[in-house]
Amino acid sequence: xxxxxxxxxxxxRALLLAPALIFLAxxxxxxxxxxxxxxxxxxxxxxTLSRYADFLTDRFYLGVIAETVILSAVVxxxxxxxxxxxxxxxxxxxxxxxxxxxxxxxxxxxxxxxxRTFGWQVLFAxxxxxxxxxxxDLGLLDAPLxxxxxxxxxxxxxxxxxxxxxxxxxASVLQGVDRRLEExxxxxxxxxxxxxxxxxxxxxxxxIGTGAxxxxxxxxxxxxxxxxxxxxxxxxxxxxxxxxxxxxxxALASTMSTILLVIALACLWLQLRLLRRQGV
Amino acid sequence: MRFSDIALWAxxxxxxxxxxxxxxxxxxxxFTSAGYAAFPIPxxxxxxxxxxFEYRPFIDSLWVSLQLGVVATVASCVLGxxxxxxxxxxxxxxxxxxxxxxxxxxxxxxxVIGFASLFFLSALGFGVSFxxxxxxxxxxxxxxxxxxxxxxxxxxxPAYEEAAQILGAxxxxxxxxxxxxxxxxxIAxxSLFSFxxxxxxxPVSYFFGSAQTTTLPxxxxxxxxxxxxxxxxxxxxxxxxLAIVALVVADRLYGIEKMTVAT
Numbered sequence: 298x299x300x301x302x303x304x305x306x307x308x309x310r311a312l313l314l315a316p317a318l319i320f321l322a323x324x325x326x327x328x329x330x331x332x333x334x335x336x337x338x339x340x341x342x343x344x345t346l347s348r349y350a351d352f353l354t355d356r357f358y359l360g361v362i363a364e365t366v367i368l369s370a371v372v373x374x375x376x377x378x379x380x381x382x383x384x385x386x387x388x389x390x391x392x393x394x395x396x397x398x399x400x401x402x403x404x405x406x407x408x409x410x411x412x413r414t415f416g417w418q419v420l421f422a423x424x425x426x427x428x429x430x431x432x433x434d435l436g437l438l439d440a441p442l443x444x445x446x447x448x449x450x451x452x453x454x455x456x457x458x459x460x461x462x463x464x465x466x467x468a469s470v471l472q473g474v475d476r477r478l479e480e481x482x483x484x485x486x487x488x489x490x491x492x493x494x495x496x497x498x499x500x501x502x503x504x505i506g507t508g509a510x511x512x513x514x515x516x517x518x519x520x521x522x523x524x525x526x527x528x529x530x531x532x533x534x535x536x537x538x539x540x541x542x543x544x545x546x547x548a549l550a551s552t553m554s555t556i557l558l559v560i561a562l563a564c565l566w567l568q569l570r571l572l573r574r575q576g577v
Numbered sequence: 578m579r580f581s582d583i584a585l586w587a588x589x590x591x592x593x594x595x596x597x598x599x600x601x602x603x604x605x606x607x608f609t610s611a612g613y614a615a616f617p618i619p620x621x622x623x624x625x626x627x628x629x630f631e632y633r634p635f636i637d638s639l640w641v642s643l644q645l646g647v648v649a650t651v652a653s654c655v656l657g658x659x660x661x662x663x664x665x666x667x668x669x670x671x672x673x674x675x676x677x678x679x680x681x682x683x684x685x686x687x688x689v690i691g692f693a694s695l696f697f698l699s700a701l702g703f704g705v706s707f708x709x710x711x712x713x714x715x716x717x718x719x720x721x722x723x724x725x726x727x728x729x730x731x732x733x734x735p736a737y738e739e740a741a742q743i744l745g746a747x748x749x750x751x752x753x754x755x756x757x758x759x760x761x762x763x764i765a766x767x768s769l770f771s772f773x774x775x776x777x778x779x780p781v782s783y784f785f786g787s788a789q790t791t792t793l794p795x796x797x798x799x800x801x802x803x804x805x806x807x808x809x810x811x812x813x814x815x816x817x818x819l820a821i822v823a824l825v826v827a828d829r830l831y832g833i834e835k836m837t838v839a840t
Contacts, residue, residue: 310663317660317679317719324694325682325716331700332693379592386589390582401593407820408600409777411797412813416599418805419606419616426602426616457599489581518686521779525801534688534780541692541784554689565684569677 329558336551348552362556365532369516372455373463376512377505379456380463387464388471402461410458414525417454421445451528458522459512466511470504471497503571510568514561533557604817607810614807625811635812638796645707645792646775649714650722650768656715657722658764662756664723665730676727680720687780690716695784705787713785714775721774722767729763730756762831769827773820 339345352358387398405413420426421444428441444450474497482492520534533553540550602616610620629635657679664676682690691713698709737759741751779794786795793812801809 310667313659313663314675317656317723318675320656321679321682321716321719324697324712325690328693328697329685329689331697332689335696382585382588383592386585390585398589398593401596403824404821405596405600407773407824408817409794409797409813410779411794411801411809412603412817413599415614415801415809415813416601416603419602419614420599422615424615457596461596514684514686518688518780520688521798525798534686537688537692538783547696550692554686554692557686558689561685561689565681568684 332551333555333558335548336555338548348548352549352552352556361531361533361536364530365517365534365557366560368452368455368530368532369513372452372459372516373509373513375452375456376460376463377467377509380460380467380508381505384464384467384471387468402464405457406461410521411525413457414454414522417450417457417526418445421450446527446529448528448530451523451526451530454522454526455516455519458519459515462515463508463512466508467501467505470501470508473504474500503574506571507568510564510571514564514568517557517560517564600817603810604814606807607812607814609807609810612806614805614810625807626815628806628808629811629815632808634791634796634800635793635808638791638793641707641790642776642793645710645714646772648711649718649775650771652711652715653718653722653771654764654768657719657767658726658760661723661726661763662730662760665727666735676723679723682716683720687717687778691781691784694781705785705790707790710782710785710790710792713781714778717778717781718771718775721770722764725767725770726760726763729766730760733759765827765831769823773823776816776819 336348337344337346339347383398387395387402391398422428423441423443423445425444427444428438431438432441478500479492479496482496483489487495518534520532520538523530523532523535524538533556537550537553537557540546540553605618606614606616607625608621608623609615609618609625610622611618660679664672664679694709694713694716695705698704698712703709703712733756737755738751741755742748746754777794778792779798782792782795783798786792793816797809797812
């Protein structure tokens with residue numbers, strides 16, 4: 298056995314890296330590859346593309362893919378639009394309150410999705426606080442509204458889970474904007490609004506992009522909120538969950554997981570390209 | 578104050594009402610005296626916290642979740658810290674590629690990782706067991722440790738370690754006396770995120786449920802599908818309390834600013 302002390306620097310370094318690399322190769326890459334392989338495995342043990350052919354020509358399943366992507370895109374768009382002003386206040390206006398704002402952003406991240414879903418269910422129950430405000434206290438409605446199991450509430454709950462990530466990533470980009478560029482624009486006569494739209498916003502678009510992709514990727518894989526809050530959505534993760542639970546067509550579930558995986562890999566690739574452009 | 582500032586602040590306050598309200602409501606309900614989950618509550622009581630300890634599955638799964646969180650975190654540190662030490666000092670293109678690979682479990686849909694691992698680990702003969710759960714949880718916790726330790730160690734100038742070695746310290750002594758104390762905040766932050774991620778995980782744990790291996794979130798999900806009583810609120814409040822205590826302890830030990838550098 299070679300003496301550890303006399304190993305070359307390269308070998309010693311490889312030893313540092315090897316455990317993590319081997320572990321992920323065996324228990325992360327191989328399961329995913331094995332799972333995708335199952336979706337190409339024909340009944341007779343041969344190779345087949347028939348599941349993808351069936352899947353990608355079926356109107357229902359195409360609809361599911363579209364719904365998965367569109368739902369995630371809508372959630373992402375809402376999250377980014379809401380997050381930008383909050384991130385702006387955090388970086389530029391908060392001053393001594395910035396610690397409090399960061400705490401209020403982190404605190405929800407410490408709570409389980411089950412806890413938040415429970416909160417939504419209570420708030421928006423038929424006799425819940427929101428209906429009580431709208432009907433009794435403010436008199437805006439004649440009768441309580443049915444909120445639970447509506448698409449709107451499910452989207453709001455998803456935004457609630459994902460928007461802190463958007464705020465944190467946009468805030469980190471805003472922090473890096475050189476204030477002198479904005480001051481320069483204003484000295485040259487641009488209004489504050491114009492400075493924002495023509496200087497600040499363009500300087501932060503790449504950062505918004507990375508934040509948006511992060512939110513989109515998490516949204517694409519989430520299903521617990523949709524299982525508990527309903528909303529009538531048919532998304533890939535939800536269907537995988539149902540296949541596993543009830544229908545138990547594992548080959549179909551493998552096909553759907555592979556498609557979800559390909560979308561995730563595409564997002565990851567896009568994110569890396571954006572990061573490289575930012576020179577991080 | 579200018580009008581635009583007032584509008585910005587009003588928006589921010591509304592945003593935090595939206596963020597905090599659903600959580601605050603659950604905390605309040607966990608102290609309700611009523612037999613049902615509704616807000617506002619008719620009176621205060623601790624009976625739903627007592628209920629947690631009467632319902633066996635809650636306690637059993639809480640124990641499983643705590644053990645799992647510790648095992649996955651320790652395993653992530655053992656695997657992740659050496660890799661992070663190497664990657665923070667490497668400058669080459671393939672080191673960047675390896676970092677991306679080691680962080681990639683964060684970007685993959687959890688439900689796919691859980692579903693795929695169940696079949697793979699069953700084929701290997703691990704089946705539905707605590708060991709299987711520990712392996713899959715380590716896959717999803719490892720990136721947190723690598724990310725935080727890498728961020729902290731990158732900020733440490735190599736000069737400290739070089740100085741120790743010039744003064745005659747061996748590699749091992751340098752590591753123990755110089756490197757380790759410097760990266761400890763990164764390990765603490767990474768372990769904290771790792772534990773909380775494991776403890777809260779549902780999409781992966783879901784696939785590995787059995788009498789001995791069901792984790793708390795899985796039991797809570799099953800419970801919620803059948804009944805809607807305040808015991809879920811009490812459990813959630815307890816879980817939040819645990820997370821806050823962990824955060825405060827980590828803050829006391831290492832300072833929150835040092836840890837946010839790492840996030």
